[in-house]
Amino acid sequence: MVVSTQPLATSAGLKILSKGGNCIDAAIAVSAALCVTEPASTGIGGDCFALYFKVDNKDSPTCKGGKVLGLNGCGRAAKNVTPQHVWDEHNSGQPMPRIPYTSVFSVTVPGAIAGWYDAFEKWGSKNVSFADILEPAVTLAEKGFPVSELSSRSWRNSIAKLKSQNPDVANNPFVLEGERGPFEGEFVRNIPLAECLKLISQNGKQAFYEGPIAEAIIDTTSKRNHKLTIDDLKFHTSTIVEPIKLDFQNHHVWEIPPNGHGLVALLALGLVQELHKEGRIDLYKLKHNSAEYLHILIEACKLGFHDSDEYVTDPTFREIPVEALLHSHYLKSRASLFDSSKIIDGENMTHGVPDPKYKSDTVYFSVTDSNGEACSFINSVYEGFGSGILVEKYGFCLHNRGSNFNLSPGLSNCLEGGKRPYHTIIPGMITNKSDDSLYSAFGNMGGFAQPVCHVQHVLNMIVFGMTPQQSLDSPRFVLNSNKDILKDRGRGADGPVSTPITIVQIEEGVGEDVIEQLKTLGHTIEILKDYSRQTVGRGQIIKNESRNGQLIYAGGSDMRGDGAAVPFV
Structure with missing residues (x-):
């Protein structure tokens, strides 16, 4: 396919x-x-x-x-x-x-x-x-x-x-x-x-x-x-490269390691899973695209981006503690910052520092x-x-x-000769933890939208049981900075937390009541309509639906693009 x-x-x-x-x-x-x-x-x-x-x-x-x-x-x-x-x-x-x-x-x-x-x-x-x-x-x-x-x-x-x-x-x-x-x-x-x-x-x-x-x-x-x-x-x-992974709800979610920012998606999913483990949320009782659900995802992704500003760079120029960042100990510490009643303080928030004892050498x-x-x-x-x-x-x-790149000498992603920049394009994959079989090959183009959309597709399929096409058709959100160059921290890349205010760009269809609740929590919201919906990128998904010894694929292609999922017979 x-x-x-x-x-x-x-x-x-x-x-x-x-x-x-x-x-x-x-x-x-x-x-x-x-x-x-x-x-x-x-x-x-x-x-x-x-x-x-x-x-x-x-x-x-x-x-x-x-x-x-x-x-x-x-x-x-x-x-x-x-x-x-x-x-x-x-x-x-x-x-x-x-x-x-x-x-x-x-x-x-x-x-x-x-x-x-x-x-x-x-x-x-x-x-x-x-x-x-x-x-x-x-x-x-x-x-x-x-x-x-x-x-x-x-x-x-x-x-x-x-x-x-x-x-x-x-x-x-x-x-x-x-x-x-x-x-x-x-x-x-x-x-x-x-x-x-x-x-x-x-x-x-x-x-x-x-x-x-x-x-x-x-x-x-x-x-x-x-x-x-x-x-x-x-x-x-x-x-x-050896892909990086997160154990998530009996699956392995895979991403390319830094200098790609697939780490953001894994950090966000890890934070959501920690909240679920601690009983602060119940993933399986949340209503899809409710204000409560979207607030959790938005805040988890913002925390992931704050960490990416410090840790996503060319690994030949700096050692990156990927395994320590994805360890439950670190994820628990970052999850403790989540507040169900308000947004993260963008003025003072920064990256976390994982405990070194958890370090190990180990067009979409x-x-x-x-x-x-x-x-x-x-x-x-x-x-x-x-x-x-x-x-x-x-x-x-x-x-x-x-x-x-940024141009702040001494920071991890600063421009240097022969260095690879922080990179936004990330392919995704999911395997079944029980037998290491393929669950899904997926991805979503769209710059800094990509890890945010990865998080939504993973949850759509694994938690909400959506088909590939259902996941792609459902309204989604992305994050962006307010592009205020005077308040640009000069850290990481030019991503959603490069300035104190992070804008939540969300497609129409989630409901006006949800939008108002998100604003009450402190989110700055921009509604995407018609062709502005391409801001959320264009995704493609193939899912393994094999059963009874027969290889079967289900595919989905984003309505925001011109393509299709086509099987080869």
Whole structure:
């Protein structure tokens, strides 16, 4: 089964499954196709992360006894860059807390292509070639495709940025005649990107990180005074990681470890579970999306974000006490801060410090295959078209993931040469604790919305018994800062607790009485209507419903996107 936000991308994944490819092969094909069809959301100038459920015994009809593996396809900052370079470029040499989203210094090494290729080499089926996998994307870019509704909307919303960043619109494949973006159903091509993908399909990741494509990237950034070099690209590596997990209500919930912020979701779920264990709440008696329920989740997620501001960073630059943070002792101490009658004090709240004695050395889409294996995959350029900076010769924009660094020397996520930034894209997975079988591969794109939405999907399925589609269809909330740059703490990333006031953005449908009760508790509320509902991101879920020895999948695709859940027969 393939679930993604775009039918043409889903078709690309199904095509690879039909050729004998596995979930990894198909996921790469979907990712590549999305880079063509949803360029505002993702692209080869961005990063990727993946969780892979690998079955130990493929002869087992219900695929028990699997394990979860992880890949971090995130790029690093230029080796020679410093905060002073940013300050000199944008603030007359004076300190500022963040890298502007359209700054060339927001560009880090794009990690997606290496991530694709490394996943293919390590976990692919070997039944299809890398060229086979990229062929659907090449065809879409070369022959053209009709732009879907929501993709056309986000594309058009980014035209001002694209024109500002690249004044010569004549050679910009994303700015159409009349200096506009495409309308729904309009047929577009990207010939330079097709040629780029052909080079990569023929020569693998080396084609991107060395040679003409790499030279074009450096030529583009050097003209804007960046410190990125050919060596920064040449020596880039993906990282195979051990996923982190939380035992939650007889399941294991899995996330990519820092520098990804999946830790936020696990911390929030852990806090909720501690409240349940202590009898302060009863998870199974709470009414879904009631004021009481939403208040618990909002506060738990805020506490998770406060911890992420301290602990989510590149682990090669700082030791991160993940196991101690997820230990019940620490979760209990953080849960004690929860007050059912009011919100957390945003002015004075900060991260917690786990007891060292508990330390140990130890565009989202999903694909499952007939082996019972699953891939939870996400690929992104961060903001719309990333930095908006176009590598003109090859038809793709560079991401602005470096904007998630802070510029506060001495803090854990401060910009440093060769460092990976705090990263918002996180694939999710759930397994059954009883037999290590797959429960669900899931995810939800949307920047800092992602861990908040992960928490809601986990609870929707495990506690409230929702199907994947029911979980995706139900109204949900996300958290955001009030963007007051004068009150930005300069800590962590530019997330929901970077300023004292955290805004709760919640979709209409929860009821006016619930909204009023949340306001009474002290929450600052913003109601999301119509197309603003995309603020909560677009999720995709595949759930394992196998029974009586028969492998069965149930899928759901977010109504906030243009896609669908499609089985391969």
